[in-house]
Amino acid sequence: MKLQSIFQPLFLSVLLFVTQFSAGYAQTPQLKVLGTTDPAVLKAVRLKSMHIVVQVYGNIATTVMTMSFINTSSRTLEGELTFPMPGGVSISGYALDINGKMREAVPVEKARATEVFESVEHRRIDPGLLEKVEGNNFRTRIYPFPAGGSRTVKISYEEELHFSPAQQLSYHLPLAYKKAVPEFSLKVSVLESIEKPSMVEQPDGSFNFQRKDKAYIAQLERKDFLPEHGLLINLPVTDTPVHALMQKAGQSYYFLANVVVNAPSRTHQWSNQVGLIWDVSLSGLQRDQAKELALLDALIKEKKNLTITLGLLNNTFKKGGVFVIKDGNWKELREKLRHVVYDGGTDYSQINSGLLKADEYLFFTDGFSGFGHAIVSITKPVYTINSSLRADFSLLKNISAKTGGQFINLNVQSAEAAYQQMAKDEMQFIGIKNNPGISELYPALPVRVNGYLSVAGIAASGAEDLTLQFGYGKDVTLERKVKLNAAVQSAGVIEVSKIWAQKKLSDMDVNYEQNKEKISALGQQFGIVTRNTSLLVLESVDDYIRYGIEPPAELKAAYAQGMKGRVQEKENRKEGLMKEAIAMAVELKAWWNKVFKPEKFFPNPDRKTVAGDPVPTPDQPAEALQGQVSGISVRGMNAPQRENRTESSQMLYETVVVSPSATSKLRPRASDAIADRAAAEQPVIIVPEFKSDKEYMKKISGSTDDAYQQYLSIRKDYQTTPSFYLDLSNWFQQHQDADRALLILSNLTELDLENAEIYKTLTYKLRETGNVKAELFTSHKVLEWRPMDAQSYRDYALALADCGYYQRALDTLYTVLNQSYSMDNANRDHGIEEIILAEINNLVSLHRGKLNTGKIDKSLIFNFPVEVRVVMNWNKKDTDIDLWVTDPNGEKCFYGNNRTKAGGRLSDDFTSGYGPEQFMIKKAIKGTYKIEVNYYGDSQLSISGPTTIMAEIYTNYGNANQKRKIIALQLSAEQKGGVFIGEFTF
Numbered sequence: 001m002k003l004q005s006i007f008q009p010l011f012l013s014v015l016l017f018v019t020q021f022s023a024g025y026a027q028t029p030q031l032k033v034l035g036t037t038d039p040a041v042l043k044a045v046r047l048k049s050m051h052i053v054v055q056v057y058g059n060i061a062t063t064v065m066t067m068s069f070i071n072t073s074s075r076t077l078e079g080e081l082t083f084p085m086p087g088g089v090s091i092s093g094y095a096l097d098i099n100g101k102m103r104e105a106v107p108v109e110k111a112r113a114t115e116v117f118e119s120v121e122h123r124r125i126d127p128g129l130l131e132k133v134e135g136n137n138f139r140t141r142i143y144p145f146p147a148g149g150s151r152t153v154k155i156s157y158e159e160e161l162h163f164s165p166a167q168q169l170s171y172h173l174p175l176a177y178k179k180a181v182p183e184f185s186l187k188v189s190v191l192e193s194i195e196k197p198s199m200v201e202q203p204d205g206s207f208n209f210q211r212k213d214k215a216y217i218a219q220l221e222r223k224d225f226l227p228e229h230g231l232l233i234n235l236p237v238t239d240t241p242v243h244a245l246m247q248k249a250g251q252s253y254y255f256l257a258n259v260v261v262n263a264p265s266r267t268h269q270w271s272n273q274v275g276l277i278w279d280v281s282l283s284g285l286q287r288d289q290a291k292e293l294a295l296l297d298a299l300i301k302e303k304k305n306l307t308i309t310l311g312l313l314n315n316t317f318k319k320g321g322v323f324v325i326k327d328g329n330w331k332e333l334r335e336k337l338r339h340v341v342y343d344g345g346t347d348y349s350q351i352n353s354g355l356l357k358a359d360e361y362l363f364f365t366d367g368f369s370g371f372g373h374a375i376v377s378i379t380k381p382v383y384t385i386n387s388s389l390r391a392d393f394s395l396l397k398n399i400s401a402k403t404g405g406q407f408i409n410l411n412v413q414s415a416e417a418a419y420q421q422m423a424k425d426e427m428q429f430i431g432i433k434n435n436p437g438i439s440e441l442y443p444a445l446p447v448r449v450n451g452y453l454s455v456a457g458i459a460a461s462g463a464e465d466l467t468l469q470f471g472y473g474k475d476v477t478l479e480r481k482v483k484l485n486a487a488v489q490s491a492g493v494i495e496v497s498k499i500w501a502q503k504k505l506s507d508m509d510v511n512y513e514q515n516k517e518k519i520s521a522l523g524q525q526f527g528i529v530t531r532n533t534s535l536l537v538l539e540s541v542d543d544y545i546r547y548g549i550e551p552p553a554e555l556k557a558a559y560a561q562g563m564k565g566r567v568q569e570k571e572n573r574k575e576g577l578m579k580e581a582i583a584m585a586v587e588l589k590a591w592w593n594k595v596f597k598p599e600k601f602f603p604n605p606d607r608k609t610v611a612g613d614p615v616p617t618p619d620q621p622a623e624a625l626q627g628q629v630s631g632i633s634v635r636g637m638n639a640p641q642r643e644n645r646t647e648s649s650q651m652l653y654e655t656v657v658v659s660p661s662a663t664s665k666l667r668p669r670a671s672d673a674i675a676d677r678a679a680a681e682q683p684v685i686i687v688p689e690f691k692s693d694k695e696y697m698k699k700i701s702g703s704t705d706d707a708y709q710q711y712l713s714i715r716k717d718y719q720t721t722p723s724f725y726l727d728l729s730n731w732f733q734q735h736q737d738a739d740r741a742l743l744i745l746s747n748l749t750e751l752d753l754e755n756a757e758i759y760k761t762l763t764y765k766l767r768e769t770g771n772v773k774a775e776l777f778t779s780h781k782v783l784e785w786r787p788m789d790a791q792s793y794r795d796y797a798l799a800l801a802d803c804g805y806y807q808r809a810l811d812t813l814y815t816v817l818n819q820s821y822s823m824d825n826a827n828r829d830h831g832i833e834e835i836i837l838a839e840i841n842n843l844v845s846l847h848r849g850k851l852n853t854g855k856i857d858k859s860l861i862f863n864f865p866v867e868v869r870v871v872m873n874w875n876k877k878d879t880d881i882d883l884w885v886t887d888p889n890g891e892k893c894f895y896g897n898n899r900t901k902a903g904g905r906l907s908d909d910f911t912s913g914y915g916p917e918q919f920m921i922k923k924a925i926k927g928t929y930k931i932e933v934n935y936y937g938d939s940q941l942s943i944s945g946p947t948t949i950m951a952e953i954y955t956n957y958g959n960a961n962q963k964r965k966i967i968a969l970q971l972s973a974e975q976k977g978g979v980f981i982g983e984f985t986f
Contacts (some may be wrong), residue, residue: 031069033145034078044073048150049183054173056161056235057191057494058245059258059454061171064093064156068183069145077145081153083138084390090505091138092498092528093156094535096128102154104552105130105535107524113534115788116547117141119824120538128153128537132529133753134368136393158498160258160454161235169235175203175227184225188233190216195236203227243483244466247496249458254497256456257482261449261470265424270299272306275358275380276333277351279365281314282719282750284342288387292364293334294415295385295408295422299362302423304328310336311356314344315371315746315774316739319355341712345746347372353380363399367392370749372777381405383422398510406448429453430469430476437463442503445510456500459484501526546571574826577790577817578857581833585860588837592864592922596903598889683867683924683955685965687982689734692727700728704737711744722748722758723946723970726765733769742771749778756782756792760875760914763795764950764968772802790816790829791873791914794836806847813840814856828877831908835871835918838864838957845958865958867924867986870931872951873915879947880936881971882909883917884978888927893919894934911936920957924986932978935971946970951981 033045048070055062071077083091094105105128108116113129120127121143130140145151161169175186186207190197193216196209204227209216244255276296279287300306304327310320320340323333348369360381366388367374374395376382382403384396387410400407408418426448432438441457449470459466466482501522508515508522509531516532523533538544541558544551548571551559691697696714700707711728718724725747732741748762759782766775779799783792793816800809816836821829841864844853853861872883883906886892891900898906902925907918933949950968967981 030082032080032082034080041073041075041077045069045071045077045079045145046179047181050181051183051185052173052187054171054186054188055191055494056171056189056197058256059161059169059235060158060245060256060494060496060499061161062156062158062494063173064154066152066154068150068152070150071145071147074147076147078141078143079145079151081140081142081155083140083155085136085138085157089136089157089159090132090502090528090530091130091155091157091535092495092502092526093154094128094130094140094529094537095154096140096142096537097152098537098539102152103537103554105537106550106552107527107529107533108536108549109520109524110530110532110534111785111787113536114786115822115825116536116538116549119547119822120543122824127539129534130155130529130536131534132531134370134392137390137753138529158495158502160256160499160502162258162452162454170200171231171233171235173231175230177226180224180226181222182224184223184227185219185221186231187217187219188231190233190235193236197236198234199232200234201229201232203229203231207231243485244459245494245496246459246484246486247494248486249497251461253459253461253463253484253486254456254500255459255466255484256454256496256499257466258452258454259468259480259482260452261427261478261480262451263427263449263470263478265426266472268423268425270303270306270423271359273358273360274306274308275311275353275356275361276308277311277313277356277361277363277365278320278337278340279314279346279363280312280340280342281344281346282342282747283346283366283368283388283390284340286388286390287364287366288410289337291387291410291415292385293337295410295418296330296334296337296362298416298419299422300325300330301328302419308333309356309358311351312340313346313348313351313365315347315350315743316344317347317350317352317355343712343747344743345371345749347746349373349375349377351376351378353378361403361405365396366390367394367396368750369395371746371774376403378403383408385410385418387411394506394509394512401445401510425472427470427472427478429455430471430474433467433469433479435464435466436460438466440500440504442500442507444507454503455482456496456503458500461486498526498528501528505530572823574821574823576819577821577826577833577836581817581837582857582859584833585837585862588834588864589862591905592866594903596901596923598901598903598925683963683984683986685953685955685963685982685984687953687965687967688980690730690967690969691734692723692730694723694727696724697727697731700731704732704735704740707731707735708740720751722751722761726761726948726970729765738769741769742774745769746774754785756786757875759785760795761948761968761970763799764875764948764966767798767802767950768966768968772799775799776803788822788825789914790819790821790825790832790836791916793819794832794839794916797839801843806843806850807852810840810843810851810853811855813843817860825913828913829910831910832916834907835916838869838871838918838920842958842962846960846962863958865956866920866922867956868919868921868929868984869954869957870919870951871916871954872933872949873917874947874949875914876947877914878912879914880911881915881917881947881949882934882936883919883951884932884934885919886930886932887921888925888929926986928983928985930980931982931984932980933971934978953982953984955984955986 033042046069048068051066053064069079085091095102096105110131113131117127117129128140128142130138132138140153142151142153161171186203190209192214196216199208203220207218207220209218244257247254306325308323308325310323310333312318312320321336323330325333346369349372358380361378362383362385364385366386376399380403382399382405384400384405385408386396389411397407406422408422410418428446429443429449430446432441437460439458441455443455453468455468463484465484468480468482469476470478470480505519505522505528508519512519512531519530520532523530527535529535536549538549541551541555541562544555544559545562696718699714700710725744729741729745732744745762745765748758752758759778763775763778763782766778776799779796783796786792793812797809797812800812813836817833837860840856840860841862844851844861845863845865870883870885874881882895884892884894885904887900887902887904889902891902893900893904893906895906895909902921903923904919904921910917931951931953933951935947948968948970950966953965955963965982969981971979
């Protein structure tokens with residue numbers, strides 16, 4: 001069975017490289033094997049060969065890495081290759097081997113690429129997908145790694161080389177491998193170079209440049225090669241007039257120029273009141289804190305006397321103290337920073353300048369705000385300082401640019417050099433002299449030049465030379481001329497147009513929300529991976545035709561012929577669920593208007609049952625269920641047969657969160673509470689407290705202060721395990737420490753980039769605990785990442801309603817019925833319209849006076865109150881979970897008995913999607929209703945651990961006296977049969 005991919009595997013990984021080097025350059029890639037925790041299998045996947053080709057022309061370097069991986073195990077596996085990149089650099093080429101030949105990827109809108117990839121992947125075909133995730137990180141998902149076979153991936157990127165403080169251009173390639181590479185080759189060509197490049201660092205001592213025609217070339221080929229060092233070369237720079245590098249494009253030219261600006265800088269006058277914002281979220285453990293403290297030390301030694309007000313940021317923002325520093329003595333502040341606890345997620349929107357008043361701010365962080373909007377409400381200058389290998393460079397630059405501060409990347413310079421940058425007010429690039437032949441010049445906004453400036457633009461044929469203007473503020477004090485000579489062309493070696501496009505994208509990315517459509521269009525035009533553009537490889541011409549995606553050059557002729565004939569299969573899409581919703585509305589009205597008169601049911605004597613067996617109902621004797629007991633059950637007309645998934649117990653690695661002993665003890669308490677309150681004749685909902693039986697929970701005891709220290713002491717062993725944070729958060733919630741519960745829960749946002757499963761789990765827990773503002777944020781993130789799923793809209797709509805945004809909630813729910821879906825997703829989610837209709841009419845019934853329903857089909861709106869509603873959904877695809885509700889007569893409503901004599905109704909059974917499944921009864925018979933969930937199994941193993949469910953229990957649904965209880969918990973295959981999650985009484 002195929003194991004579904006998920007993004008950041010926190011199980012064992014096959015790490016091909018280490019990353020201890022300057023993060024100002026492209027970092028070495030990492031391969032992770034997904035879908036198994038077996039160490040023997042993980043060791044069986046390894047790097048077979050690595051071939052690297054580098055071409056440097058002027059100040060542009062193109063790097064192409066071709067990597068082959070071998071799988072010596074007997075299992076088909078799935079992998080994920082991750083590339084962190086420095087700011088301003090994007091991957092522009094991706095290819096995957098298909099039937100023994102390398103196939104180039106094509107640019108596709110990100111959500112669409114993910115949808116197509118998953119659809120093709122389900123057919124056990126060879127798709128490849130490379131996408132950009134938060135920050136400047138890139139990942140490619142590859143399936144399959146065949147048993148005993150290999151896969152080959154090619155990645156290419158262009159980068160602009162910058163001048164060092166010593167006015168040298170440098171190229172760096174990390175080669176710090178952990179293990180010898182069986183087949184390795186490296187070739188570096190410096191083209192059109194008059195002088196020989198200098199080799200500062202090289203792989204093995206024998207890598208040297210030799211002159212060949214107009215280029216300097218160095219190359220090596222080795223077997224079982226373990227490089228001693230990385231590659232670092234300095235390139236000669238001549239003091240000659242600046243010529244722009246040109247690339248012809250029709251009647252115009254793309255051009256690129258790198259200009260040295262030897263201009264005096266002004267000494268920055270630091271304020272006596274400095275605010276220090278220190279990110280103490282979990283990801284702070286990955287920062288180079290020694291380097292950060294060294295930077296602070298340099299500043300304080302220079303300033304000597306100042307007052308620093310400290311703010312500590314994670315999911316909250318708290319004042320850390322006011323430190324009056326005299327004669328450069330900052331021992332107290334240093335000790336405070338050395339002993340801060342790094343815990344929790346990050347929410348930039350919590351930063352409050354009123355709490356931290358200052359004239360200038362130093363903000364030490366990595367640029368990731370995973371638990372809240374990345375908005376910093378400070379108008380004074382903010383110096384954003386990053387020392388993490390994984391960072392969101394665009395965001396950090398945006399914050400500093402908007403406030404008049406600077407972005408400092410400690411990964412590319414020493415603390416002393418970084419301080420020298422901060423201590424100067426550098427001259428700025430202001431613009432160009434009027435030149436009608438020049439357009440689309442980037443950077444478009446004033447930027448600090450720091451001794452050099454790189455510009456790119458479009459020049460009309462015959463355009464005059466370009467004059468760049470520099471100065472302080474708006475006053476021009478310096479000019480530099482750039483010669484535009486059509487003869488100085490890249491000759492196809494360097495694609496200047498892609499460098500220009502990257503500069504334009506970087507400029508637009510500063511205001512992403514306003515520019516995202518333009519970013520998407522530009523990324524697709526130039527084949528550059530952006531936040532909303534991915535690179536996709538498909539196996540056959542038929543697939544490109546079916547999904548309407550332009551193929552790479554080698555398939556275009558066949559594609560054109562196929563499109564002309566239209567004989568190939570086209571993608572079949574579901575253009576909305578309105579037809580099904582209208583039919584379901586008729587069915588629901590008929591059900592609601594029917595009068596049910598159940599006969600008194602006398603339960604049969606107990607019999608031995610197999611865990612998970614459905615219970616016979618009065619009109620369904622035990623012998624009628626024998627097929628279900630054997631593992632196959634007859635479903636509804638549109639539902640598939642349920643297969644006995646014997647492999648499930650091996651595919652999940654964590655034990656069930658719910659302790660059987662806990663539930664057995666809770667049941668009498670629930671019944672006692674019901675009996676005590678029965679006289680009130682009001683519905684009572686009882687939800688038990690679930691307790692984890694994990695080994696680490698045995699180490700948590702005492703007061704919440706003591707327990708928190710215990711949690712910190714054991715966290716290092718479980719730092720990347722989501723269930724650990726869920727269980728500990730539950731413990732603190734149950735012990736009435738809501739602040740620490742939320743702090744620990746928010747750590748989930750620090751574990752991975754753009755992981756929808758984790759964020760769904762987080763959304764459920766936030767809804768359960770009433771943290772509705774955070775729930776709104778996390779559900780919206782999932783909608784951004786997975787707009788192809790109906791459940792993404794539904795979860796966001798529920799969060800909007802929780803926050804009181806009823807009109808937006810109604811409009812979002814209605815969107816579910818009007819969306820276009822792939823047939824895979826439409827079939828997976830068949831029946832969701834029943835749940836959406838219930839929730840639309842609930843909003844209308846409770847908030848009719850506040851809502852505009854003019855856009856909604858009138859046949860879908862009807863009075864629809866029910867005395868009981870239970871709805872359950874979960875966070876993973878390819879998962880089968882069942883909702884069971886047993887009424888006071890002992891009749892169980894489940895997938896094999898979805899209509900009860902008392903009028904109970906269960907929605908369509910979801911066997912491979914996210915749910916939801918819904919139970920309703922219009923008029924509840926008196927007595928106790930038991931709610932259980934049955935984890936039938938799944939077909940995946942992922943970072944997020946066992947499947948998380950969220951069950952919502954309502955009484956008097958749609959009436960003014962509506963009550964609700966929510967419970968979110970994790971389940972796994974070890975839990976057989978129904979798990980008791982609550983009960984209610986009428």
